[in-house]
Amino acid sequence: MPTLNIGIIGPAGFGGSYLTVELINRGHRVRGISRHPEKLGRHKSYTPYSIDLERSPIEEISKAFSGLDVLVNEYGPHTAGEDALQYQPFLELTRKIILAAKDSKVGYFIMVGGCGSLNLPGTQFRTCSESRDWWLAYRRAIAKSHAHVAYMEERLGSMGKELREYRDAWDAVRQGTATDATRQTIDAYEQKVLSNDKAKTFVTACRTSFMFFHGNTSFRWTYVSPSALYRPGKRTGSYETIFDEIPLKAVSNGADPSSLEDRLHGITAADLAIAIADEAENQGRIGRHWSAYADLSDDTPTPSYVTLS
Structure with missing residues (x-):
């Protein structure tokens, strides 16, 4: 596998930190793009690029993305607490990021959205949210x-x-x-x-952000939505994928087939990092909306972030 230049928006955050470490361990060069990318630590294959994406013009953001083979948007406002889970700011920043990525001619754009954009099984227009x-x-x-x-x-x-x-x-x-x-x-x-539910505003914003991508052939993209129970946890090293729909466990004998109780899948940040890194390398889901899920039987709390040092 050739070495790739991969940009990570939000490299010191929850999903971004796990993904950055995964990519560096695979031998890729990572450019961490955020206000404080140095928080992740130091490594010869890691270049921090400090920029306030929310306040910067698109022209400056485009410079931050210049020369990238792949750009992964791991931006999420959770770090700032519940008051940051807002609809309009998330969508406006997503718009700016996409325009800048297109302007800088990023080779492949990977958007990490939310599970709220995934459809309920057998439906075309009704999302789980x-x-x-x-x-x-x-x-x-x-x-x-x-x-x-x-x-x-x-x-x-x-x-x-x-x-x-x-x-x-x-x-x-x-x-x-x-x-x-x-x-x-x-x-x-x-x-x-x-x-x-205070989370509904952000979940709905993530769902709406998919409309920036759906049917768009003006750039190369893929949109990954983590399965519902996305959290820190053990790196199992394996995962399953599904397109467009929320992944659900099979109905137990005698259970109501319409019920979602005890049927939601999940994935740890470490395992989702594997799935995203695989996609960055293989680029087999261009123009597709997909989810990944894995074994969550280990319920031991683990750090929400990892570092390079």
Whole structure:
């Protein structure tokens, strides 16, 4: 495999840090593009390029992308906490990044979006983020994972704290020690999820960002949406892929086939990094929307970020 010049937007963040380390370990040269790319550490194959993408004009962003074989957009506002999960700023920055990538003639653009843009199985126009059942199944699934709750607590402030209380309440139900107050905690959390979940704004923005790509033949792109339960965790070294739809586990015997409960797949940042690095090298999903999923049976909390030093 020839050495590639690969740009990573958000190299010191959650997914970006794992991907940068994966690519460098494969022998590629990485240009880390963000406000503080030096936070990732030092390596002879890593070049930090400091730029405030939100405030910079497209012409300056284009210079940051010059000479890249592949550009991966790992930008996500989660690091700034729940108040940063906004609709318009995310879409506006995505627009600027795409225009700059086209202007600088990046060879291949890999957009890392969200699972909210994936369709429910068998539907053409209904994404999972439009399903009340999906939102409940999603919140219940991440609450069952100690590793996922710990990750959310670290990154999203009060949203993580509320998730921990919700998890503790469900643990009490499963252990047979639930009280009226416990059940009220569960009901209140789930009503909030269905009516005013703070994550919905960002999830919807990610879903809408896919429209910048869908049917667009003016540049070479691929759009990867992590499966629903995306979190830090063990690097298993393998993964499965699916196009356009949210990956779901098979229906258990006797279960309601329309239910999404206990059927959501996930993937760790380390395993998604493998999938994205493979795509950067092979470029076999040009113009396609896809997801990757892997084994999440290990629930041990692991760092949300990795470093080069």
